Amino acid sequence: MAIATYCLVALDCPDPEALAAFYAAVLGGEVKNDDADWYDLYAPGGHRIAFQRAPGHTPPEWPRGDRNSQQLHLDFHVPDMDAAEEQVLALGATPLDLDDRGGERDFRVYADPAGHPFCLCRD
Structure with missing residues (x-):
């Protein structure tokens, strides 16, 4: 229960x-x-x-945990990774950890305008 x-x-x-x-x-x-x-x-x-x-909010540092841990992050499924990336960047997101292995990974990491990490994940 x-x-x-x-x-x-x-x-x-x-x-x-x-x-x-x-x-x-x-x-x-x-x-x-x-x-x-x-x-x-x-x-x-x-x-x-x-x-x-x-x-006085201090955003976490990605991917370092020595100053602040990531605290939390949100994952969002997207049907088109490149299109979704273009849109979140236009809204003010900051890239933190993009897939630099030619699409090998199923996610990319960004920070929202307040610095919280979030991931766009292949649907």
């Missing part, structure tokens, strides 16, 4: 409204908020990601 029911993933960031808009552009869905320090993205499929203001 489960102890709990999954509710959401919350990401600390300096600008929750902007980061919610970034992920809404990546995933679709609707952004809602009750105050300036907390925004929710209700993504298709019933998933919820929250973004909370964290003054």
Whole structure:
């Protein structure tokens, strides 16, 4: 018997409204908020990601773990890796670890505008 029911993933960031808009552009869905320090993205499929203001937020360093661990990362399946990469870069993502082995890997790593790592994974 489960102890709990999954509710959401919350990401600390300096600008929750902007980061919610970034992920809404990546995933679709609707952004809602009750105050300036907390925004929710209700993504298709019933998933919820929250973004909370964290003054002094320091993003993790990829792939180093000596200063900050990666804290968490999100994985997203995409049907066309190159097209998805072009779109997330246009939205403000930063490439962290692109597949430099000629398509050998099934994922590429980026940072969102607040510095959180996320992966685009072949569907």
